[in-house]
Structures are given as structure tokens and as C-alpha cells.
Amino acid sequence: MAFSLSRKQRLTVAVIISSIFFMAELLVAFETRSLALLADSFHYINDMIGFAIALSAIHKLSERTRVPRRLSFGWKRASLIGAFFNGVFLLALGLSILLQSIERFVSVQTIQNAQHVFIMGCVGLGLNVLCVLVLHGEDSAQLQCTHSLTDDGDDCTRLATRPEAAPHAGHRHNLATTTADPQRPGRDLGMLGVMLHVAGDALNNLGVTVAALVIWKTESPARHYADPSVGIFIAVVILVTAVPLVRKSGEILLQSAPDNVDPDDVIHDLEKIPGVQSVHELRIWRLDQRETVASVHIMVEDEDICTFAxxxxxxxxxLHAYGIHTATIQPEVPPRLPSELPAAPPVSGTSGSSSTPAVSNSLKRSRGSCQLLCRGCQLGPDSVGGCR
Incomplete structure (x- = not known):
């Protein structure tokens, strides 16, 4: 009978398996003096940390309690931060194991009861395969990008065929190279970190099993070098799997643009819109591995400010065609010389220079609202600084 587990339940099962096996593996490692087994057991500590971080992130996201006001985007980056620190822990662990393995080559230690190491390696390999099966279903079934162009409507493809697509003529997002699927669904980096842990552990256990078998079944004096050799192998596996995780999560934390979005192409398309003079202050960044955010200043003709909508x-x-579904677009008008401004009409009953009340009220407005409401600011060149 088929049954399915939620993401939270899958991680809970993984935590239980890792905790039990860690204690057993640590005891056998101390008994046999196997560095490879000891390194693998400490790798399980990092696995448990990774599972706990991912589980905590899911718990925060599923809470019904109100998100603190200071967290403008809620807990969307909780899993991302967990993935980053998970990768940092892996880097530190891999370096430590590498140094200890090199030391074992200088001072070789005899491995006792190699058959116990072999048994623990086989058990660990089986448990890691089980964890991979448990976690892989969740990773492939649920962790899909919430904003893909196939779900939200392939705007750029439809724009090329709609009659109202004239404003998009000459835009680069209409090209086949960018309209196919500019933002394909991606994996969750938090769960990716967990999967990397488990897959790395499976390889580690395989190496531990092979080393134990060599020490157990051969009589060569050099057989004890198999243990530190596997230790180096484990260290390399940890480092190789951790570097991409740190790099990918770190790039998002640094608010980098997605790899498939070229800011120059976006600027090119926006400047092709009729009535747009220039585009500047374009900021494109990823809130997490699923959502992309942007902000941009668009300079338009002064007389066209009312048609900016x-x-x-x-x-x-x-922006939607590039997979950017959350954007802030700020209008701007080109600066005008004082000679280009119309003269301010005199206030009835006073001279033309008595415009202090109007100036006082105008000062309360922001520059943007003044541009939108005044359409040229009929207050004269000395009224509101910068609103010209």
C-alpha cells in the first residue's frame, strides 16, 4: 500500500536514523581506532545539524503565528541561511579530516577488530540509501519553482503573438533563446544541502567498508594505510559537495541576479518602450532560490508622466518575461532649467512673490509625488528644490 510523507515527516525520520547510527558508529570508532569511521561519525553530526536546520526552517514557514514586522519578507530566507551555514560546517569538517588523515600517514596506527568497522560500514551504507530514498521523493515532488513561465502564462511567448505586443517590438525577451523558459524550476537549496549530506555519507560508508575489508582480509604491513586513505577520500568528498552549496547559497545571500537573466538585456528592453528616455538604478536580486525581485528607475518625458501607468x-x-514577478518601478522626469519653467501665478490680494503658503504645502510632498501631481511644478524656480 502506497503512502506519502510530508517534508517535515521525512526530515524527522532522517534525524532519528542519523542520531541512532551516530552513537553506534562513534563507539565502534573509538574501539577500533579507525580514523575513517571516526570521520564518518562526525560527518553524521553535521548531517544532524543540517537536518535540524532544514526542519526548523520548515517549522517557521508553517507556523500560523504572525511574522514580526521587522522581517519584511517573512521567513523565506530561513532555509537559505541554513543551507549556507550547513555548507560552511562541511568545509570546516572536510579540512579537519584531511589534516588528520595526513597525520595518520606519518604515524600509522593499527586498526583493531576490522570486522566491526566492516559491519558498521555496511549498516551505514544501507541506512544512507534509505535516507536518500526518503528524502529524494520530497525533493523531486514538491520543491518546484512557484513562479515559472509555464505556470504563469509564458507572457513573453504570448506577447509575440498578441496584437497589443507592439510596445515589445525589438525586445530581447522575444528571442527564442530567452523565451523558451528563462527561469526553470529549481531545487530547494536547503533540501539540496540535506541530499548532498546523505549522498556523501553513502560514498563515505562505501569507502569505510572497502578499507575495513582490506585490513581484515589481507596480511600486508601496508594494509593499515587503507584507513587514512579512505579518510582523505571522505575529506575530498565533503569538500567537493560543500563548495557548490556554499557558492550557490552565498550568491543568493549577496543578492545576485539569476544566472539566466542578463541585466543589460533587461535595460535594453525597457529602453525600447515608447516614451522611455533612459533606465537606471536597475537592481535584480533573488530573494531565495525561487523568487526574483527587481527595482528600477525609468525616466520619461515630462508631458507623458500622466500616462506612466x-x-x-x-x-x-x-520583467515578467524574465521571470521577475515582484518589481518596484519608479518614474522620473528629466531635470528642467529655471528658464523652462512657467511663471508662477500671483496669489490674489498679494504680490507675485508672496507664495509662502504654497511653498510650505509643497515642501510636505516628496519629489516623486510633486512630479506626479504638479506636472511641472507651477510654483516657480525658487519654490521646491529639485522639483523642476
Whole structure:
């Protein structure tokens, strides 16, 4: 009878398996003086930390309690931060194991009861295969990008065939190389870190089993070098699996743009919108591995400021075609010389220079609202600084 486990239940099972096996493996490692087995047991500590971080992130995301106001995006980056520190722990652990293995080559130690090491390696290999099967189903079934163009409507593909697609003429997102699927569904980096742990452990246990078999079944004096050799192998596996995890999660934490989005292409498309003079202050970053956010300043003609809503809609469609579904678009108008500003009308009953109340009220407005509401600021060159 088929049954399914939630993501939280899968991680809970993995934590229980890792905890039990860690204690057993640690005891056997101290008994046999096997560095490979000891390194593998400490790797399990890091696995448990990774499982706990991922489980904690899921718990935070599933809580019904109100998110603190200071967390503008909620707990969306909790799993990402956990993945980053998980990778950092792996790097430190791999370096430590590597140094200890090199020391064992200088001062060789005899492995006692190699058959116990062999048994623990076989048991660990079986448990890791079980963990891979448990975690892989969740990773492939649920961890899909929530904002893919196939789900949200392939705007860039439809734009090329809609009659109202004229504002997008000449845009690079209409090219086949960018409209196929600019943001494909990706794996969750938190669960990716967990999967890397478990897959690395399976390889480690395989190496421990082979080394124990060599020490157990051969009589060569050099057989004891098999244990530190496997230790070096474990260290390399840990480092190789940890570096990509740290790099990918670190790039997102540094608010880098997605690999499949070229900011120059986005600027090119936005500047092709009719009525747009220039585009600057473009910021594209990933909130997490699923959601991309952007902000941009668009300079338009002064007389077109009231029709900016149409340009903003076209700009949003362009960003949407690149997989950017959350964006802040700020309008700007080019600066005007004082000689280009119309003279301020005099206030009735006073001279033309008595415009202090109007100036006082205008100062309360921001520059953006002044541009949108005043359309050129009829207050004269000395009224509101910068609103020209």
C-alpha cells in the first residue's frame, strides 16, 4: 500500500536514523581506532545539524503565528541561511579530516577488530540509501519553482503573438533563446544541502567498508594505510559537495541576479518602450532560490508622466518575461532649467512673490509625488528644490 510523507515527516525520520547510527558508529570508532569511521561519525553530526536546520526552517514557514514586522519578507530566507551555514560546517569538517588523515600517514596506527568497522560500514551504507530514498521523493515532488513561465502564462511567448505586443517590438525577451523558459524550476537549496549530506555519507560508508575489508582480509604491513586513505577520500568528498552549496547559497545571500537573466538585456528592453528616455538604478536580486525581485528607475518625458501607468504595465510585462514577478518601478522626469519653467501665478490680494503658503504645502510632498501631481511644478524656480 502506497503512502506519502510530508517534508517535515521525512526530515524527522532522517534525524532519528542519523542520531541512532551516530552513537553506534562513534563507539565502534573509538574501539577500533579507525580514523575513517571516526570521520564518518562526525560527518553524521553535521548531517544532524543540517537536518535540524532544514526542519526548523520548515517549522517557521508553517507556523500560523504572525511574522514580526521587522522581517519584511517573512521567513523565506530561513532555509537559505541554513543551507549556507550547513555548507560552511562541511568545509570546516572536510579540512579537519584531511589534516588528520595526513597525520595518520606519518604515524600509522593499527586498526583493531576490522570486522566491526566492516559491519558498521555496511549498516551505514544501507541506512544512507534509505535516507536518500526518503528524502529524494520530497525533493523531486514538491520543491518546484512557484513562479515559472509555464505556470504563469509564458507572457513573453504570448506577447509575440498578441496584437497589443507592439510596445515589445525589438525586445530581447522575444528571442527564442530567452523565451523558451528563462527561469526553470529549481531545487530547494536547503533540501539540496540535506541530499548532498546523505549522498556523501553513502560514498563515505562505501569507502569505510572497502578499507575495513582490506585490513581484515589481507596480511600486508601496508594494509593499515587503507584507513587514512579512505579518510582523505571522505575529506575530498565533503569538500567537493560543500563548495557548490556554499557558492550557490552565498550568491543568493549577496543578492545576485539569476544566472539566466542578463541585466543589460533587461535595460535594453525597457529602453525600447515608447516614451522611455533612459533606465537606471536597475537592481535584480533573488530573494531565495525561487523568487526574483527587481527595482528600477525609468525616466520619461515630462508631458507623458500622466500616462506612466501604461509604460509601467509594459515594463512589468517585460520583467515578467524574465521571470521577475515582484518589481518596484519608479518614474522620473528629466531635470528642467529655471528658464523652462512657467511663471508662477500671483496669489490674489498679494504680490507675485508672496507664495509662502504654497511653498510650505509643497515642501510636505516628496519629489516623486510633486512630479506626479504638479506636472511641472507651477510654483516657480525658487519654490521646491529639485522639483523642476
Amino acid at each position: 501604461e509604460k509601467a504595465k509594459t515594463a512589468s510585462e517585460c
